Amino acid sequence: MKWRCTVCGYVHEGDEPPEECPVCGAPAEQFEPLEEEAADRDAGQGGSAGRVVVIGAGVAGLTAAEMIRDRDPDAEITLLSDERELPYYRLNLTRFLAGDCPEENLPIHPAAWYDEKKIDLRLETRASELDAEKKEVRTEDGETFGWDRVILATGAAPAVPPVEGTGLDGIHTLRSADDARAIRAAVGEGLKCICVGGGILGLEIAGALNRQGADVTLLEMHDHLMPRQLNATAGDLMADFCRARGIDIRTGVSAKRFAGEGAVRGVELNSGEKLDTGLVLINIGIRSRTGLAAEQGMACGRGVTVDDRLRAGLDGVYAVGDACEHRGVKYEAWDPARYQGHIAGLNAAGVDTQFGGIPRQHVLKVLGCPMMSVGRFEAEEGDLVIEDGAERPYRRFVFRDRHLAGCVLLGDTALSENVREAIESGRDFGDLRGCSADDVADRL
Numbered sequence: 001m002k003w004r005c006t007v008c009g010y011v012h013e014g015d016e017p018p019e020e021c022p023v024c025g026a027p028a029e030q031f032e033p034l035e036e037e038a039a040d041r042d043a044g045q046g047g048s049a050g051r052v053v054v055i056g057a058g059v060a061g062l063t064a065a066e067m068i069r070d071r072d073p074d075a076e077i078t079l080l081s082d083e084r085e086l087p088y089y090r091l092n093l094t095r096f097l098a099g100d101c102p103e104e105n106l107p108i109h110p111a112a113w114y115d116e117k118k119i120d121l122r123l124e125t126r127a128s129e130l131d132a133e134k135k136e137v138r139t140e141d142g143e144t145f146g147w148d149r150v151i152l153a154t155g156a157a158p159a160v161p162p163v164e165g166t167g168l169d170g171i172h173t174l175r176s177a178d179d180a181r182a183i184r185a186a187v188g189e190g191l192k193c194i195c196v197g198g199g200i201l202g203l204e205i206a207g208a209l210n211r212q213g214a215d216v217t218l219l220e221m222h223d224h225l226m227p228r229q230l231n232a233t234a235g236d237l238m239a240d241f242c243r244a245r246g247i248d249i250r251t252g253v254s255a256k257r258f259a260g261e262g263a264v265r266g267v268e269l270n271s272g273e274k275l276d277t278g279l280v281l282i283n284i285g286i287r288s289r290t291g292l293a294a295e296q297g298m299a300c301g302r303g304v305t306v307d308d309r310l311r312a313g314l315d316g317v318y319a320v321g322d323a324c325e326h327r328g329v330k331y332e333a334w335d336p337a338r339y340q341g342h343i344a345g346l347n348a349a350g351v352d353t354q355f356g357g358i359p360r361q362h363v364l365k366v367l368g369c370p371m372m373s374v375g376r377f378e379a380e381e382g383d384l385v386i387e388d389g390a391e392r393p394y395r396r397f398v399f400r401d402r403h404l405a406g407c408v409l410l411g412d413t414a415l416s417e418n419v420r421e422a423i424e425s426g427r428d429f430g431d432l433r434g435c436s437a438d439d440v441a442d443r444l
Helices: 059-071 090-098 111-116 177-186 200-211 232-244 291-295 334-348 416-425 437-443
Strands: 002-005 011-013 031-033 051-055 076-080 119-122 127-131 136-139 144-146 149-152 156-158 192-196 215-220 248-251 255-259 266-269 274-276 279-282 286-288 304-306 317-319 324-326 361-363 371-375 384-387 394-400 403-410
Touching: 051 059, 051 144, 059 076, 059 334, 090 177, 090 200, 111 119, 127 291, 149 334, 177 279, 192 200, 192 274, 200 215, 200 232, 200 279, 232 248, 232 371, 232 394, 232 403, 304 317, 317 334, 371 416, 384 437, 394 437, 403 416
Parallel strands: 051 076, 051 149, 076 119, 149 317, 192 215, 192 279, 215 248, 304 324
Antiparallel strands: 002 011, 002 031, 127 136, 136 144, 156 286, 255 266, 266 274, 361 371, 371 403, 384 394, 394 403
C-alpha cells in the first residue's frame, strides 16, 4: 500500500504510514492512502525500454529508474551517480545539519534494493559526453554505455555571486551530502556565520546553524524574505519569527566582497558595512546542468527544454527534475521532480503519459515555523485576495474567477491538503464577496 504526505508529497510504501515523514518531518496523521495511478494500473501497456541509461541519481532519476523497472522487467537499467553514497533524501540535508536526521537515515533505499531491482547503480561515475547519433554515454573514467533511452537527471549546481573572495576557505554551498558534512564539521557554539540568500534553503540552513549554537546573520537582497515563495506581509512575519529565535535578518542588502587571508574573516555589504564571520553559506539559487544536452544541440533555456512527455528534442532522450524546463517553468522542488521522474520513466517504458504541469508548492523545514505556499500567491489584475491581518497564523488566498489560484499559510498549515485539492480540481467557490479568511477556510 502507498501513503502520500499531504505536506510535501513524499510517497511511502508499507502497511502503515511512517511515524514521521523522512522528507519534511510531518507526523503520521498527515499521510493519506494513495490510490494507484491510472497509468500504473495499465500493466499491459508499452513495449520494451531496451537499454536505459539514467544520468543522475537524485529523486527524479531514481524515480524514473523505478518506474521503468516496474513497467519492464527485462529492461537493462544503468543509473549513473557522480556522488559516492547511495541515492539519498537531498531535502533532508538541512535536517541533518540541524541534528534532526541521523546520517544513516539519509539513503532512500539500501544497497541490496538496487540488486533486487536489477538496477546497475554506478557511484562516483560522471557522464562526460552524450552521443545521440551513436546512442552512447561516455564517462570521465573512459567507460561507454550504449542506450536506447537516456534520461537526463543531471540536476543543478549552486549559483555563486560574481564577487571577490568566493574562493576563500570557510565559504560553502549546500547541494550534496559531502557539503553537509563539511558544514557540520565547521560549525560550533558561538561561531559567527553569515547566510547569503533568504529563500527556503537559506532559511533552513540559518535555522539549522542557529540550533547548533552558531551566531547567525542572514542577508537577503530583496525587501522581504522568501520573495519566490511568500508575499511581503508573510515574508516580514517570517523575519520577525527568525529574529525572535536569535537570527539576525538583514533585508535589502547583498554581499559586495568576502575578506580574509586564505580563510574568510569578514563580509563587506553593498552598504559599506563590514561584518565579521568565520563561516559563510551561499544560497542564492541553482543553475541547471545542461551541458550534455547543449553539446548535442538540444534547446536549453534555464534548463533543458522538454515537451509534455518530457522529451528533450532528440529521439529517446528525456530530461527531468532540476535539469529541465517545462512550459517555461523550472520547479526546483522535490515533489515535481519525483513526479517528472515518474512520467519520464513511463514514457521511456512505452506507456504514453503526459506531464501537464502542477501548482508550485513550497514547505519549510527545520526552522520551527510551519509554512506552505502553493500556486500564484501574488495578485494579478482581476484577482480577488482574501487574507488575515499581519500576524501569525497568517492565511492569504488568491482567487481568479471564483477559483483558488494560490495560497500562503504561515504558522498553521492544517489546510494544506484542502488547498492543494481545491487548486488542482479547479473547485468553484461561488460568490466570495464580503468573505473573510475564516469564511474561505470553512469552505475548504
